[in-house]
Amino acid sequence: MSDILDHVLALIRYTVPEARSQEFLKQGQEIIDVLAAQPGYLRGRLCRSVDEPNLWALVSEWExxxxxxxxxxAARMAMYPLMILMVNEPSAFEDVYVSGRDE
Known part of the structure; x- marks a missing residue:
């Protein structure tokens, strides 16, 4: 069995008013850059809902x-300005089954 099942998907959702979307995009990129410099980081992305444009997600994968x-x-200071926009819900999910191609 692959050790990929030890991986964690982190999903932090944000509700972002349209007027703040450009600022949020810049700050989200900064957060991902800080996270990317940390041990155990695999990949990350900033996503925006196609159905609800005010709903964004910062997604990262970890060992x-x-x-x-x-x-x-480590990223607390970079994340602080966006905390008011966070959706209050659990953010870490462990893999229990994975299917698909490796990149």
Whole structure:
């Protein structure tokens, strides 16, 4: 069995008013850059809902939950300005089944 099942998907959703979307995009990119410099980081992206343009997601993948939690501490200052826009819900999900092609 592959160790990919040890990976963690982190999904932080944000509700962003249209007037703040460009500012949010810039700050989201900065957060991903900070996260990318942390141990255990695999990949990340900033996404916007095609059905609800005010709903955004910062998605990252990690080698494990511990890496993700430590990275959040490192990125705290970059994330702080956007905290008011965060949807309050759990953000870390462990893989239990994976199907598809590796990139």
């Amino acid at each position: 494990g939950a511990g890496f993700y939690r430590r990275a959040l501490s």
